[in-house]
Amino acid sequence: MLEEQALVVDKDSQGVWVETCRQSACQSCASKSSCGHSLLGKMSRGQTQRMLVKTHLDLEVGDQVMLGLSESAFLKGSALVYLLPLIAMIIMAIVGEQLFGADSWQSLALAASGLLIGFLFVRSYSKQHQLDPNYQPVVLRKLVVPNASVQKIPLSTL
Structure with a gap:
């Protein structure tokens, strides 16, 4: 299961609207200075994507x-988007x-x-399957964010 952190920005009768921030793994990659994907990641830094997610959580x-998305849905979608047009182009070129x-x-x-x-x-294909639950992210769990306003008192002062 692929996971991504998101923020709930709105609620409606069909689910919750969440926003995710686009991220890439380029910061930990040794080839980031010579890679085109790293350049694209820098250009899209800070952009958010908003989507409706159905959930049973309050x-x-x-x-x-x-949020979670199954690996099989990710792999199928990636193969469809990246490979199919190239294969069609190669066949027509031949x-x-x-x-x-x-x-x-x-x-x-x-x-x-x-x-x-x-x-x-x-x-x-994507328009026909946009509501297919196999290709939709799901809310796995609510994250507990520590409250920053609570001050810690050192034990030595007690």
Whole structure:
């Protein structure tokens, strides 16, 4: 189960609205100075994503929660988004090469159309499955945040 911390920002009859802050693991990576993903992470730092999450817990605005998403849903979604358009592009590029030759603009146009078809399929699939509970995050638990206003009294003064 993949976990992410979130903040409850609103409640309604269908569940709670939570916000998560985009994070990346780039700070602990040795290749962060030469990686494109690190650059994207720096550009999106501080951006939040808001989503509706169904839950059976009694939560209030301001509560911090731990969200969870199954690894299989994450892997399926990642494969769909990243691999399918590339595979469609490669197949169409091979078809274009066989029909028109490797140096023709028609081959390039077929490859681009394969990529576009792949993206359109991903968009259609995601719209059809946006309410599928297998692809939805769930609230795993409410996080207990220590109260910062309570002062600690050293034992030596008692």
